[in-house]
Amino acid sequence: xxxITVIGAGNxxxxxxxxxxxxxxxxxxxxxxIREGVAExxxxxxxxxxxxxxxxxxxVGVTNDYLRTKGSGVVVITSGMPRKPGMSRxxxxxxxxxxxxxxxxxVVKYSPEAIIIVVSNPLDVMTYAAWKTANKPSNKVFxxxxxxxxxxxxxxxxxxxxxxxxxxxxxxxxxxxxxxVPLRRYTSVKGIPITELLGKDEIDKIVERTRKxxxxxxxxxxxxxxxxxxxxxxxxxxxxxxDQKRIFPVCARLNGEYGVDDLYIGVPVxxxxxxxxxxxELNLNQAEYKLFQESADQVRSVIKVLDDxxxxxx
Numbered sequence: 001x002x003x004i005t006v007i008g009a010g011n012x013x014x015x016x017x018x019x020x021x022x023x024x025x026x027x028x029x030x031x032x033x034i035r036e037g038v039a040e041x042x043x044x045x046x047x048x049x050x051x052x053x054x055x056x057x058x059x060v061g062v063t064n065d066y067l068r069t070k071g072s073g074v075v076v077i078t079s080g081m082p083r084k085p086g087m088s089r090x091x092x093x094x095x096x097x098x099x100x101x102x103x104x105x106x107v108v109k110y111s112p113e114a115i116i117i118v119v120s121n122p123l124d125v126m127t128y129a130a131w132k133t134a135n136k137p138s139n140k141v142f143x144x145x146x147x148x149x150x151x152x153x154x155x156x157x158x159x160x161x162x163x164x165x166x167x168x169x170x171x172x173x174x175x176x177x178x179x180x181v182p183l184r185r186y187t188s189v190k191g192i193p194i195t196e197l198l199g200k201d202e203i204d205k206i207v208e209r210t211r212k213x214x215x216x217x218x219x220x221x222x223x224x225x226x227x228x229x230x231x232x233x234x235x236x237x238x239x240x241x242x243d244q245k246r247i248f249p250v251c252a253r254l255n256g257e258y259g260v261d262d263l264y265i266g267v268p269v270x271x272x273x274x275x276x277x278x279x280x281e282l283n284l285n286q287a288e289y290k291l292f293q294e295s296a297d298q299v300r301s302v303i304k305v306l307d308d309x310x311x312x313x314x
Contacts, residue, residue, distance in 0.1 A: 149210060
């Protein structure tokens with residue numbers, strides 16, 4: 001791919017650009033930020049590791065110059081205000097929605113064919129805002145959340161079991177944050193169901209820690225995480241650029257799947273060069289279905305805040 005753009009040169013965006021460059025997924029990665037010199041400096045720093053880390057992708061940074069992003073095949077949007085201690089994801093919506101709308105308009109102007117991956121919080125609602133603004137098919141606009149949440153879930157399970165995280169297969173559904181739905185039945189270690197390896201109480205604690213995973217890091221550092229979110233977004237980019245058709249939990253727009261319509265929420269999908277190429281509808285049991293619907297209701301309540309802002313003129 002000739003060009004990939006990452007909007008927002010904060011910790012998440014810079015980490016994402018760094019990982020993409022290391023994977024040599026494009027001739028060029030463009031890092032964009034509104035703060036003078038920040039994207040330029042971070043891009044230069046990443047580019048100076050090329051000989052050390054053995055990659056060829058040119059990394060450049062620009063200040064609010066979307067013309068430089070023209071013709072990007074994939075655009076990752078990380079723009080927005082990060083969470084501060086004591087701030088819920090929902091508190092961010094009024095500030096970040098305006099940012100997402102403005103950024104998406106510029107992205108589409110210069111890269112009309114680009115696949116857009118949203119990382120900004122509150123994730124499910126910001127992805128919906130980007131889709132409404134972009135006026136593109138929903139398989140081309142989606143959000144990164146489930147890969148990050150699964151990464152956290154897997155890390156905690158690996159610790160509890162004292163095994164390699166590479167051998168753990170895990171899956172989550174639902175909104176990003178406290179309402180996510182980890183699926184125990186679909187979690188295994190080399191095919192061994194997790195329920196055969198850990199007791200219910202221990203799994204419950206891990207599930208709860210996963211749900212609060214972002215908040216735990218905010219409380220420790222005073223700001224949001226960046227290594228895992230940046231790497232998770234880059235993994236999605238890789239699956240698209242290399243047409244890997246990998247199965248990931250992704251924030252996707254549902255049209256009747258799981259009994260949900262016109263809502264962005266986390267579900268397993270196939271990611272390839274066309275973006276979301278298939279949405280997998282799992283046969284949930286009654287308890288799982290109830291949790292998923294509760295998660296959907298929570299996402300809807302935040303989207304109502306967005307709709308009440310009348311940003312889209314419809």
